[in-house]
Amino acid sequence: MLTLRLFAALVLAYFLFPIASATTNYTQCFLDIQSGLYGQLGEDGARDNQGNPVPLANVTAISYDLCKAACGKSPTPFSWQLFSGRFSSWLLPWLALLSQLPFGAQYRMDNLMSVFLAVGSPALAAYSLVLTVLNRHWIARIFADIHYPNAQDIKRVLGCLQQAPLRVDERDGMLASMLVLQENDAWWETLSTELDYTNTWTISVAAQVAWVIIAFLFTVIVSFSDAATGSAVFGASGQSVGAGFMWLLPIVIGWLVVSPKSDFDRFKKALNSGRTQVYHAQPGQYGDPYPPAPVNAQEQTDARALGLAAYKDDSPRRDEAVSAPIYNYARFMQWTATVEYTASLLRTAGDKARDHRPVNPFSPSGWADRPDNKNDSVAPENRRGSLEQVEQYVCTNQESSRARYGRARRVDPGFTARFLIATVLAMFLQWGTVGGAIIAHWAAPPVGLGCRSGAYIVYAAAGTVSWVLLVVSSILSFYSSNATELECPRSSRRAMILAGRMATLLRRLGKLLAACNAVWIVLSCILLFTSFYDRCWCNSSVLGRGRNAYAILIPQDKDVNQVKTTWIACMLHYALLILRRRRLT
Template identity: 45%
Template sequence: MPIVNNHWRFHAFFGLLTFLGAVEAVDFASCLADVQAGNWGTVGGTDSTGQPASPISTATGVTYELCVRACGSGAEPFVWNIFSQQFTSWLLPYLALIAQLPFGADDKLDNVVAVLLSVGSPTLAVYSLAITTLNGHWIARRFSRFSYPNVRSAVQILSRLQQTPIEVINGSLLASLVVLPENDKWWSQLVGKLDYTHTWSISSVASIIWVATAFLFTVIDSFTVTINSSILNANGQGVGSVYLWLLPVVIGWLQLGPKCHSGRLHQAVGRVNAEAYIASDRGPIPADDSEGTPDRAIFLLQRVDSVRRDEQRSPPIYNYARFLPWVQAVEKVSLVFEQASQRAERYESVDPAIPWGREKGGKVRPENRRGTLAQVEAYVNPPRAVPRSYWGPEVLSRFLVSSFLALALTWSTTGAAVIVVWFTPTVGLGCRSGAYILYGVVSILVWMMLVTSSALAHYSTQSFDGHGEPVRTSARVAGNLSIILRRLGKVLATCNAVWIVVACILQFSSFFDRCYCNSSVFGLGHLAYDVITIVPADIATMKGAWGGAVALTCVSSMLFVGWVNIFVDPPLPTE
């Protein structure tokens, strides 16, 4: 009995909503016919440019005031055929493509938040992809001037660990890891364990083809079918453009193949670290047998404080938070390889008593790489102290390039969506264009907040004491501000992700087809008017704007994919 009652109540509620929608529904064609017939007087009719129509029978639009009086403030009725066609053609393929973004977190909530961050801030998604691409190219170029064993493996390992909270500790462990020939196995094994990729699959290729084909067909359809007022504002050109950033981002990550499976990465590094060796006075010994070495030279943090929380989340969109700590870790390893390489180029053995010699192919002999702990440390210590930066080498240039690409792709896709609806009569800033502009502005705001949060977090953690607490007041304030910006940015990103999906659904369901939205009141103010009947001159201008918008979003997306192709897979250094 309760099931029957609930079933009846559901249908009654749905029927009530349908009835209320029908009561409030507006028929703009009939409304314009009444205006043209003079039923609402001879004042208020307009042409497609908002100029008064004389006589009133020639009017193709009405002023906003007359629209509300004659037509009402409600929306046009919901038409399922238009909604289903536009939703499946324009929005559904992109929602499916989101599943092809790389995730890999052990916590499902982290993956959900990664989706919300990506959709809520395309700027952040593009920035993280661009900074990851530039980091891979930068580390390969930086290590290319070194000629010491395992330098090639070091580039591969460090580049593949961009999706992890990597930590590098200077001292005897790192010196031994680089210098001792017994640790060659450590480098080769870790390269092998990290040799897996989130890369092309049948599902990813199918999703990309689906989106590209749907976009192509619907664009062609928009330019070839007869345009009429009943489907004009439900057209999905703007929706297809505002989501098109997903295509180059997914393709870019598939090209990079990020290592983002958190559990697998921690397991791989943990296993090879069990086989690391450290120098001693009695020869190389397993690091586990040495005293006072609870950590390893290179390891992944299992737990981080609240300030560095996003560094531990493995989805690649969080690479914005790992950028500066990763650069610092790479720089520590780079300085050790640099010193070892310079010593080898001067034919200096770790143990000065052992004469220098090279194997066939110019490789350094194992005997020249062995010595006591003091000798190994001295071998890689620079002759004078190297000034250490808070941020790292060349971070500003990579940040600026990545920021430019992120802003360019965001506004070329969002801007194209704005152009489509802006130049759809009535021309001007209205509900639809305002929705897209708000989406783009919030996307950039989220990116600014989270990137600023990561910089503050990095500054704060550079001043920790032995108990993990900031020793300076400025560092403590920076850490607290970082947490506030990070949480607020994620809330905004979530709201923005929900907003853009809801806005697109409202556009397809005719919710925006009302006097207020169709009259572009936001932009025209008291001069607002509603074009109800489209004339051929309007169609020509509108299609020209649509063509420019399609060209803008397609060209920018292809240029970004081409840029990634140029920088991905840089040449690795030779040993």
């Protein structure tokens, strides 16, 4: 811990000491150049605001070489008053809004990492949010045609457990008993009620979101006033910070609207609260018209068909166990396969019930109608049978247990469509918002790639790479899980083990990159307020213009209008972006 603090202090000292000791004065530089103090170099380096050579008497901009010679390489002096005002107005509200992201993980470090993941990779935050929304629509659609007495309760339970490391246990017919037996309906109903809670708007949340919106509106107003005075042309204003963090607003509002269930402790409590209501079917003899009655599961085992998985830190599926919603990227394929498999078993049972086929085909009374003669309900007598009969009731004709289990490893055909939609919207949100900050600095005279726009490009690119690493890791993790859960040829098993190791490596690299990227963007914004970028190299856009780089000393009306036009376009773009995001959620 001491080493980490010392490292942080050295980094701050490295960046801030040159700022505190800077003596660059652009006003004095301009006067010295105009007076002819630099002779031929001054005449060769005199430019107008479009970069064209002009006589020394008409100079309003200077070449990069002249700027280094006349003004030096240091930034302008640091002003604590300007820094504190800009930091509290432009960056602090966005950092405070991070506290409204949904958490709920079992360990605090996982909650902290979820913040680093969101800031370091906005694409990942948007990807997980869009997947959550699309999965809700998908699960409602696939359960719409399932007609079994407990189908709706099961749908709500599985939907609420989208943020949980869901584990389904089929040993000894536990899952089939949970789905078929009438005695387990009370457990599904209790679990559905306890999990169906809502995290919605509160006064504090609304006030914080309003604070950020108002602060950004003031930022927009200040940007136009800065343009009128020319300071925005120099890059002194930090209004691009609001543009760079604009992705956070639709993410926070989207999660508040979706209201994900992500409290791990609540998951455990809900799953344990109804343990006494769980019943298991018992083995019987073939052809017995009176199979043994189901017994309470606690009399046989502590295991349950539905539970929470736990994974070690070096496990490829470790992130599935973190209930913070941003980790839905890791659970997407596994949760989809689990829901699809459970729904397929329940659909088979529903189809047989619709055809008036009882669980026990040797029942003396055959299919029993309900006393009220409702055709959309199933009498309890029709849902009783031995363990073998219950397992067969959720299988299609002639389906073996291995073939049935093979269905548990497949995702639904609509998986690819949801993945592509989430990917496109995630990229659109990240590059659409951060892109506004890039364009705002890129289009400010002198037009071109500079320090400020370059910092945002690095941020957006690193966030995208981090998202790619983590998504690929989740795919490899799902593939590798077959190595321990299915009997495979030795060659396939080796490939799955290798995929698991690659998944672990990519997951760690992706999270490390996201954490570093989060530190990078916050530090870049802080340096923007400290005048660190207000130096010849940055003000001349050397990165983009190369040998043609020049720095503007006196903004003209054309420059001011260009900055205003850029910001108007950015604001219209953000308004359209938020409206589209709101329509999705």
